[in-house]
Amino acid sequence: MKPLMLLLIFFSSAAAAVAAAAAAPPVGRDVDIIASDGTGLKATYFAAARPGPAVLLMHMCITTRTSWEPVAQQLSAAGISALTIDNRGFGESGGPRFDPGQPDVQRQLNEKWPGDFDAAFVWLVAQSGVDKSRIGAGGGSCGVNNAVKLASRHREVRSLVLLAGGTDSAGVKYLEENPWIPIFSAAAADDEFDSEAPQLMRWFAEVSGNPRNRFVGFQDGRHGTEIFGPHPELPRQIVAWFVDTLIKSPADATARLTRRKTAISEFWAVARQRGAAANAARLFRDARKRDPQAFLFPEFILNQLAYTRLQDGDTDDAVELFRLNVEAYSTSANAQDSLADGYAARGQNDLALAAEQKCLDLLPADRISDQFKAALRQAAEQKIAKMKAKSFGPAPGRR
Numbered sequence: 081m082k083p084l085m086l087l088l089i090f091f092s093s094a095a096a097a098v099a100a101a102a103a104a105p106p107v108g109r110d111v112d113i114i115a116s117d118g119t120g121l122k123a124t125y126f127a128a129a130r131p132g133p134a135v136l137l138m139h140m141c142i143t144t145r146t147s148w149e150p151v152a153q154q155l156s157a158a159g160i161s162a163l164t165i166d167n168r169g170f171g172e173s174g175g176p177r178f179d180p181g182q183p184d185v186q187r188q189l190n191e192k193w194p195g196d197f198d199a200a201f202v203w204l205v206a207q208s209g210v211d212k213s214r215i216g217a218g219g220g221s222c223g224v225n226n227a228v229k230l231a232s233r234h235r236e237v238r239s240l241v242l243l244a245g246g247t248d249s250a251g252v253k254y255l256e257e258n259p260w261i262p263i264f265s266a267a268a269a270d271d272e273f274d275s276e277a278p279q280l281m282r283w284f285a286e287v288s289g290n291p292r293n294r295f296v297g298f299q300d301g302r303h304g305t306e307i308f309g310p311h312p313e314l315p316r317q318i319v320a321w322f323v324d325t326l327i328k329s330p331a332d333a334t335a336r337l338t339r340r341k342t343a344i345s346e347f348w349a350v351a352r353q354r355g356a357a358a359n360a361a362r363l364f365r366d367a368r369k370r371d372p373q374a375f376l377f378p379e380f381i382l383n384q385l386a387y388t389r390l391q392d393g394d395t396d397d398a399v400e401l402f403r404l405n406v407e408a409y410s411t412s413a414n415a416q417d418s419l420a421d422g423y424a425a426r427g428q429n430d431l432a433l434a435a436e437q438k439c440l441d442l443l444p445a446d447r448i449s450d451q452f453k454a455a456l457r458q459a460a461e462q463k464i465a466k467m468k469a470k471s472f473g474p475a476p477g478r479r
Contacts, residue, residue, distance in 0.1 A: 220304030289339030
């Protein structure tokens with residue numbers, strides 16, 4: 081073979097190798113992070129080739145850190161370092177194994193997770209080339225609450241991605257009080273855990289009024305990061321979101337924000353005010369007159385707010401909110417159970433008893449999980465027994 085031909089073959093092969101290397105997704109590096117109590121947490125770090133922002137990704141309670149790999153690889157290629165981590169109790173991380181059937185274990189893990197993710201955050205921002213002032217957080221399902229809470233503890237978090245999950249009242253309060261932080265949310269209509277997941281995630285995108293917020297819905301894809309399988313465009317959309325909010329135009333907590341008004345944001349601005357439950361109910365009814373299918377709030381979010389009012393001693397406001405939830409979610413057994421708690425706190429035993437009985441009547445057709453259904457039935461039956469004993473006194477012959 082002639083020397084010229086050999087050279088052509090050599091350079092062609094080298095060019096092909098370079099092209100293949102460029103097309104190959106970045107490979108992550110497995111790392112060990114030690115929690116404050118000494119528990120080992122396994123994570124994978126996808127370093128960007130140049131200095132820049134970073135993102136911490138938290139998985140669902142039915143998966144492990146590998147579920148975020150499609151996003152982490154693309155983030156790294158786009159100039160954003162990414163860290164995926166196995167929650168304590170999952171995958172290769174230590175701790176008792178997560179089991180939905182063991183509430184005590186769940187409670188123990190939930191108490192430890194914030195500290196674990198803080199340790200992961202500290203590790204991430206200490207990496208060479210990571211700009212600690214431009215950090216993003218992403219979470220799926222139970223990871224949504226973890227991501228929101230991480231942002232509430234670390235002001236360096238400037239962008240959120242939330243997939244098919246909720247947060248508690250403290251998390252909602254943080255989002256309300258920090259509308260500057262941009263939120264990307266997504267869910268699928270065939271979510272196997274929550275048929276109203278798209279409505280919930282749209283609520284997150286609208287409630288703070290940030291005009292940058294974005295919701296993406298899918299007809300299929302199931303739950304959270306499972307959507308990546310049938311919809312590879314979602315990881316690309318998430319990467320584009322973080323590029324926009326962490327590189328091109330990083331969110332600034334001190335910048336003036338003109339909130340976008342929507343029916344959801346206007347309703348919640350009223351509902352969260354103390355003593356304004358009746359006004360919020362009027363807004364809801366007016367919206368339903370205009371559109372019988374109008375959606376202004378997720379059931380569990382309003383339920384949380386009502387219980388907060390109840391704990392603060394504002395019983396009348398709490399009952400009004402519980403009633404509104406029952407009105408909006410008339411087939412919900414849990415809404416009736418919560419209303420019963422409100423009536424009981426106000427001393428209206430007969431109304432509480434009727435609401436608790438309605439809870440039991442609705443349970444068979446309710447779409448909640450069998451585990452939650454069983455727990456709700458047990459709680460309702462116990463409350464009914466106590467209320468009847470209080471109303472009618474002990475049975476004859478008993479003291």
